[in-house]
Amino acid sequence: MASQTTNPSSYRFNHTMYRVKDPQVSIKFYTEVLGMSLLRKMDHPDAKFTLYFLAYSDDKKSSAEYDDSVTIESKLFGRQGVLELTHNWGTENDSSFEGYQTGNGSSQGYGHIAIAVDDVHSACERLEKLGVPFKKRLQDGRMNNIAFITDPDGYWVEIIPCPGQ
Amino acid sequence: MASQTTNPSSYRFNHTMYRVKDPQVSIKFYTEVLGMSLLRKMDHPDAKFTLYFLAYSDDKKSSAEYDDSVTIESKLFGRQGVLELTHNWGTENDSSFEGYQTGNGSSQGYGHIAIAVDDVHSACERLEKLGVPFKKRLQDGRMNNIAFITDPDGYWVEIIPCPGQ
Secondary structure: OOOOOOOHHHOEEEEEEEEOOOHHHHHHHHHHHOOOEEEEEEEEOOOOEEEEEEEOOOOOOOHHHOOOOHHHHHHHHOOOOEEEEEEEOOHHHOOOOOOOEOOEOOOEEEEEEEEEEOOHHHHHHHHHHOOOOEEEOOOOOOOOOOEEEEOOOOOEEEEEEOOOO | OOOOOOOHHHOEEEEEEEEOOOHHHHHHHHHHHOOOEEEEEEEEOOOOEEEEEEEOOOOOOOHHHOOOOHHHHHHHHOOOOEEEEEEEOOHHHOOOOOOOEOOEOOOEEEEEEEEEEOOHHHHHHHHHHOOOOEEEOOOOOOOOOOEEEEOOOOOEEEEEEOOOO
């Protein structure tokens, strides 16, 4: 099966995955608030979970326009900067579900994703107006060019300036 | 301070951060085993932590060649697919440090990063030879085109084929 060679320097950091309680709420946040596009939704009914793949993209096709062709696989898995959200069915309606660990509480490990924005002050003003919770505003602490917000599950999202934009 | 506009669709998913116990071990893993380049190291001696930024890059400069110029900031923060590792000083020598939560144990949330490779079979053969621990080999389960390995802290790394390569 295997070929004789593999070149690690040609690899790509394709995606980052975390679990979300309610995909409707999370997809709304990552698309409408953070401006990502939903590239693909993959249902796994046998194991009762669904995967959502989001990214910033020049390709503004809706997810409904995607199919299982190689072209789409290549589009999704041949690029970088993809966010995969996993929804284990039922958590959104389970009153006993205590939510996911964000990695920044008493149980530490994972930290955050970072979004580079065109204008960090305008971006943060807009997020404030939208009512997004902040962990660190631009003016808090010593690093006045970065902010931290939280997504609907409490995961941290860093907002950083993108030089040159 | 703020301009009047911000365009969320122009944002970029720049990086993903997690904490590591021993940066020497982790940097060796992400560069020598997974083929990433260390783009930048940022020491914060006041708060006793160091950040390491890694990515797959056509730019093969060593980290020693980078400085604080705007060009380098742009190179690092104007792109996608960056991995930021945070080292809180001392964990590597602290026998009482119990390690970080990976998000996939009893405390769930974060899942994994995924690396798209040129040839998934060759890549996995190479990882086996290097003694990298597997959570799921290609032949395990029903999805025979993906594997999961673990990094030195136990974080999961998915190995997926990159169509078209």
